[in-house]
Amino acid sequence: MKPLLLSTFDTHGGAARAAYRLHHGLRKAGVDSRLFVQEKRSDDWTVKGPETKWAYLQGKLRAHGDVLPLIPYKNRRKGFFSTAFLPDAVGNYVRCSDPDIIHLHWVSYGFLKIETLSRLEKPMVWTLHDMWPFTGGCHYSGGCRRYEDGCGNCPLLCSEKQWDLSRWNFRRKERSWKDLPLTIVSPSNWLAECARRSPLFKGLPIEVIPNGIDLERFTPRDKRICREILCLPDDVQLILAGAMDASSDERKGFHHLFNALRSLKSKAELVVIGSGEPPIPPDFGVPVHYLGMLDDEISLSLAYGATDIFVSPSQEENLSNMLVEALSCAVPCVSFRIGGMPDLIDDGVTGFLATPGDPGSLAEKIDLILKDDYLRQNMKHAARQKAECEFGLARVVGLYGKVYAEALRCYGTPR
Incomplete structure (x- = not known):
């Protein structure tokens, strides 16, 4: 053929x-x-x-x-x-x-x-x-x-x-x-x-x-080593977000992430991939680390391995490659309940689905994962298991x- x-x-x-x-x-x-x-x-x-x-x-x-x-x-x-x-x-x-x-x-x-x-x-x-x-x-x-x-x-x-x-x-x-x-x-x-x-x-x-996805390339990694390679802090929880031109594309919902992080109760910092630091960086209310475009898959897998949770604030989305990558790397995910997100996130199992367009709901779901070590570990295991069963x-x-x-x-x- x-x-x-x-x-x-x-x-x-x-x-x-x-x-x-x-x-x-x-x-x-x-x-x-x-x-x-x-x-x-x-x-x-x-x-x-x-x-x-x-x-x-x-x-x-x-x-x-x-x-x-x-x-x-x-x-x-x-x-x-x-x-x-x-x-x-x-x-x-x-x-x-x-x-x-x-x-x-x-x-x-x-x-x-x-x-x-x-x-x-x-x-x-x-x-x-x-x-x-x-x-x-x-x-x-x-x-x-x-x-x-x-x-x-x-x-x-x-x-x-x-x-x-x-x-x-x-x-x-x-x-x-x-x-x-x-x-x-x-x-x-x-x-x-x-x-x-x-x-x-x-x-x-x-x-x-x-x-x-290649399950051998996108795989759980040692968080400390990933952070050391990417020059990220090792003493704080990290939230990963991003997409190509994420901060300038309204559909990607970065304005919702902006509002969600400003009301976050957990102490955490944000890591952004797919977008460099803008000339006038927005104030998310938390420190932000911009990693820019990561076109090679090894760098991408290191970014997932370095973080504790992946957040997608998109208002419309098909089947997010980034969520597939995150799940494969055993990273719990949070998104709005829109588009193809329910195909990826088993609510309460591999992450959480927030009320569409509600930054408060998004912040609440992020806090639930960051504050509960036992829940987060269970979600990490379930995320990898889902990737192995469905996305190999x-x-x-x-x-x-x-x-x-x-x-x-x-x-x-x-x-």
């Missing part, structure tokens, strides 16, 4: 890392997997990206050009919105590599034109890393359910017109993706239910498979193998 995985990046961002880990898991299992990306950041020879300066420049131009249709919407709200209208390089690469099956991941930033899918003529699997594949352009809808009826009057665009950019994009998808040989995979039950409500995926098979890469690869086999049975024949 020769699957071709498509992802805008190979190692930049949670969705990219999920695709990259799956790619290597497949290869380790003896599958001839290939990964094609628009922007290659690793030196991995099994990943194919732009091979000339011109091809690299074209990718950059597509990424920047994708926002051009948004120019008329001067009052649009902050939030990622993709139009996917520019010509891409995907079709040519697929024809040259001739895979048995195409596996799409996160393919925005101009990497894939909407109309390209109808011309690939191969069985396809699409792992959803956000809502974009079934909306008119937004990646997270912020509670809007207009995608269930074709979009239009888009609140993200601050549009009052039914026929706006979101409706135009939705109709492009509707025309181009009709009768595609497509199987949908969602890492979380929440996103799977959202996808089932979209007319774009009506009648398509939708499976739920979590993101996989070998298990996830096996589940995808079954999806590939069924897609080939229904839509094509393996070589």
Whole structure:
């Protein structure tokens, strides 16, 4: 079997890392997997990206050009919105590599034109890393359910017109993706239910498979050694939080974390990964240690190993890679009860689920774990156990193998 995985990046961002880990898991299992990306950041020879300066420049131009249709919407709200209208390089690469099956991941930033899918003529699997594949352009809808009826009057665009950019994009998808040989995979039950409500995926098979992780790399570590390596204090409890551009992305909910920590009763300090210290650091009410971007997995596992609890204040989230990593490293987790978080956190067992949007509830759950050594130790054990049972890469690869086999049975024949 020769699957071709498509992802805008190979190692930049949670969705990219999920695709990259799956790619290597497949290869380790003896599958001839290939990964094609628009922007290659690793030196991995099994990943194919732009091979000339011109091809690299074209990718950059597509990424920047994708926002051009948004120019008329001067009052649009902050939030990622993709139009996917520019010509891409995907079709040519697929024809040259001739895979048995195409596996799409996160393919925005101009990497894939909407109309390209109808011309690939191969069985396809699409792992959803956000809502974009079934909306008119937004990646997270912020509670809007207009995608269930074709979009239009888009609140993200601050549009009052039914026929706006979101409706135009939705109709492009509707025309181009009709009768595609497509199987949908969602890492979380929440996103799977959202996808089932979209007319774009009506009648398509939708499976739920979590993101996989290397359980040998992300494993419980000696806290004292991890703190020494990362130059973190060894005499205080540490709370870990973060995401790419976490402090500037409203969806990531750092304003809720800000309010929660200022009302925290426990003595603790905050460690932030995925974001460097801003020019004017916010006052969280506790000392903050910014570790910046940690792109390699060893550094990431050290950060988890150094801390006592992981907190995600996100307001919308699919299946957080960071929570999967934290659980694998035996770190109890606290988040709001939103999105795919209940798939990860068994409330009261591997961590706590707080009332959505309530910083007071978030602070209360953090305090419960930090103050109770016995509870925290039990949660550490349960977190690792859950990761071993559900998120091991070998298990996830096996589940995808079954999806590939069924897609080939229904839509094509393996070589």
